[in-house]
Amino acid sequence: MIELTETGIDGLDAILNGGIVKDSTTLVSGNPGAGKSILGLQYIYNGVDMFDEKGIYLSFEENQQDLREAAEAIGLEQWSEYVERGDILVYDKKELLSKNDFSSSLDMLLEDFTDSDYERLVLDSLAMFNLFFDDERERRTYLLKFSDILKENGLTTLMTNEQGAAIPQSDIGLENYLTDGNIYLLQTPTDSGVKRYVWVSKMRKQNIETDIFPMEITDSGITVHENASEFSMMNHGDSPIQ
Template sequence: MIELTKTGIDGLDQILNGGIVKNSTTLVSGNPGAGKSILGLQYIYNGVEMFDEKGIYLSFEENEKDIREAAESIGFENWADHVENGDIKVFDKQVLLRENDFTSSLDLLLDDIQDDDYQRMVLDSLTMFQLFFENEQEKRTYLLKFTDILRKNELTTLMTNEQGAVFPDTDIGLENYLTDGNIYLIQTPTESGVNRYVWVAKMRKQNIETDIFPMEIEHGGITVHQNASAFSMMSEDESPI
């Protein structure tokens, strides 16, 4: 029996046939503003609120104050309390980029990564994480080392990844092969705003729905809806899966 980690996100766990495979690493890709960081915040927050699972949030882009404000603005009111009592551990860019050296940053993380109290991790973002490295070979070596450490310590991890195109790029990078799952967040402009979609392209050891599903970002976070015709406007009365 494959153990699953529920995201707690309405509709997404149904697409995933119950959740993300436990002790796996999933890449969440999308262009700027697609909702990658919100998905990461919601995954960590729901872990504490719904499933009694503690989480570690790594941000190479924001400081801790900005992360807290972003979480609270989307409706995760207890974020600061969970950080204060240790249920959520935040490493922000001021800590992670202090030495400009990944080995030093990894040394800071190891005690918490190896702590059995934590079950979830988010790395936001892999794009900034890669700036540590001078060449492709060094990036490959450390990314492989890092994902191995996460698996050995039984952390179910989401890594966000920036992409410039609206649709998933056909140029598949190393990170796609090193991760167990691939989730793409897609947004398309319309005359009245933006349509948002989620596509779970891969999840090892798991049967998944591979259609493209409409999603919304509202107060309270992300909701995924039943699949309308691809890239059509979502009806107002459409309910979560």
């Protein structure tokens, strides 16, 4: 029987049919402002707050204060408390980018990765992670190595990635194939504002709802609405991402 890790995000676990496969790596892609970091913050916070699962947050883009303010802005009021008592470990851009190569950064993190107390991890984002590498082959090698290390140490991981194209299938990167799951956060401008959607295109070992579902971001974070949207920008039955 497949063991699942619940995200605790309203509506998301329902369309995942229970949650994310334990010890897997899932890529969360979207345009700037789509809600990728918010989803990551909620995933780590909910792990502690709802499920007694400690988490590690790796941010290549924000500092500790920025992350705390972002968390508190969406109602994650005990973020600082959880960080202070070690239930959430945060490595910010100052720490992660201070090393000249990824091997040095990985050595810094390995002790925490092998600590069996931690079960969740967020890497935000792959765009900055990629700055460590000079070529595609090196990037692919280290991404595979990194993913394997996370799985071997029982970490259920979300990695965020910038999605440049409005239609995901026209902008598929190597990361989409190397990860166990793909979640897309989509947004379309309208006369009255921005409409947001979530599409779970792939989850290995798991039956999922592959329709596109409306979502919203409020001062309480992300909510996914379980009635499938009439909006459609891709052929769900012919996804090239496997």
